[in-house]
Amino acid sequence: MPCILIVEDEKDVREMLRISLARKRYTILEAENGKDAITHFKPAVTDLVITDLIMPEEDGLKVIMKFREIKPSVKIIAISGGGKAGPGSYLNMAKALGADAIYSKPFSLSDLMVKIDELLNIEQS
């Protein structure tokens, strides 16, 4: 089963994502901030990463850059609850850095699930 890494500092959101992904029988890995995610990243097994953007320690943009460098084929979905980094918004920057999809919080969980399937299916085929 594909393995998904959730990077999210907000515990409630992280748990909600874990429960919903577990129902789909995905293997779940979790990290509570960017630094944690980068240190414990397992490129060999991770197929998809869902990352929040504004987080303590290293932020989501750093996670995207690092992961793209280590494993270019990994799928990345960025989620954010708003906020700006300089002239561009975080989500726009995430997209520019190579996120495959972006969602602003709150998002439709079913939309996200459809998107994950789609990204992983393309990968599998």
Added chain:
Amino acid sequence: MNHNTKIPQPDDFLELLKRDKIVSDHILNNSRSMISVITRDYIYEKVNATFCVAHLGMPESIIGKSLGDIWGYEIFRDKIKHNLDKCFSGETVKYVEAFSTPQSGKRFYEVIFRPFPAVSGEITHLLAETFDVTDLKLTEQIAAEKEDEFKRFETNLPIGFLRCLPDGRILLANKAIMIILDCRGQISLCGTNLRKYYTEESLFDLHVSQLMDGKPKSFGRVPLKTCRENEIVCRISAFMFLDQSDKPSYIDFSFEDSSREMMLENKLLQAQKLETIGALAGGIAHDFNNILTTISGYAELLKDDLPDPLQSSQKIARILMAVSKARSLTNQILTFSRQMEQEKVTVSVSKVLKETLGFLKDSVPPDVIIKRNIWSGKIKVFADPTQLFRVFLNLMTNALQSMEETGGNLSVELKQVNGKNLKDILDKDILADEYALVTFRDTGKGMDPSVLRRIFEPFYTTREVGKGTGLGLSVVHGIVSEMGGDILVSSEKNKGSVFYVYLPVTLEDRTAISDLQVTKKKILFVIGNRHEAGILSLALESSGYIIATASDRKTLVREMSDGEDLPDLILYMSDAEQIKTNDLIEVIAETNIEIPVIAISDTGQELIEEKSLPSGLIKQHLIKPVSLKEIRNAIQLSLI
């Protein structure tokens, strides 16, 4: 014969005359003036000792010489002769002139020529008297210079000087005080009472009582009112002069206008306050979005857990709807705090303004007249058209509401102004070359200064609790600031308000940054209100989409059956009167093409129908107000 009477003898006369001459000569020679007798040939006939001393000579060396010989021929010709001639014609001549003498060098003299008639009455001689007035002259000159200097100093300084009696009656006042108190047209302040320029008259008495000790005092920020009844604030310094018995004699005041300083200070304070609230609100909105994510996520999960999914889906849908509403609110807060992602395109201000006016047409109260003065030239700004629409809509709705009961005029004006002329108006370090200035002027209720100060703060509202979020103007402020513009307001209670919106003009045609698609996608727009849809079309067309519209079923069917040029996506405005959700579903079902639909609605309530949401037909569901960014994101997600 009277023995007591002595008949004077000729010798005695001679004696008397001699004595008389001695006395006269004594007086003449001891005078400090130069005295001389001059003949008609301009020859000295007699001079006194002072004259001789001044010329370092003896009477013999001067008498018989001409004035030219003594003073120099040029000086005689230019400075003396015409005065002598005047005197010979019978007039006493008096003038002041500078002359040089061998003894003292150059000095100022007052010269008096008196005609000296002979017995016959013919003027054969004249008597010349010359006084040294150099010291006087110098003193006068210094005094005049000093006075001149002081005048310049006093009139050029923006400090008002004023002297008044302890009861406030003004004795003296300079020009600057007239300017500060806005008394142009009035000749003088003298005679009026300083007391009446104090906003609080009792404060004047307090100041006077504090000055009683005769020491100089300063009073910061004293509220005053001008001749035109405007309120200003001055820094006052004052000093009371006491007479010998320590009784108050008069008071000298100086006034410095600190209104502008205060205005700038207030503006800065306001800006800082808004910035702080913005950062705070933005942070809260961010946290809220996390919480909302959890709520909506679990609600969606719950749907699958419940035994009767069809029954429960309605309730779950309502939870999700509430989340959407809350999200719309957090988005507004993020817009205010300028943390909202914005997608901007080059857009014509007049187009957006005209669409907004059209949108509002039906909600204008009958006794309100809208006057338009919209410059026909193209003024383009770099903005999200939907956001600009909200700015205009919000300001005009407020204006209309303030005239709901009384009726009145709303004037809407658009013009272009040069940035150079706005240096004193806009508090910005860098100004754009040109600005679009949109002015909304109403004759409604107006606002108190206390209200005026706070209108851009989020959650500040004068409406009743529960009516409106109080976010409107704060969002307007956020949008305009984000664009690099500024919004100013002036208002008077019961007279009306004026909002000035300054937006930097853009010269280049820029489309959205993320607009990199090569093949143009066609969007079918199922519309309700023509004008609101107009704004969205404007926004999407500038983003590179091809737009087709349908407002009735017939057009919808035609668009949907054009095999050559089918739309890639349908944007459905839920207030479309002639095409209900059911109609849309039917038409799509008939044509048998799979086409994504994005619905935009006011509250979303009307879309919660079993057929629409769960059917999977409607891919995305947006709640007004929607930004260009949101729509574009929705479109991009739906088109994948």
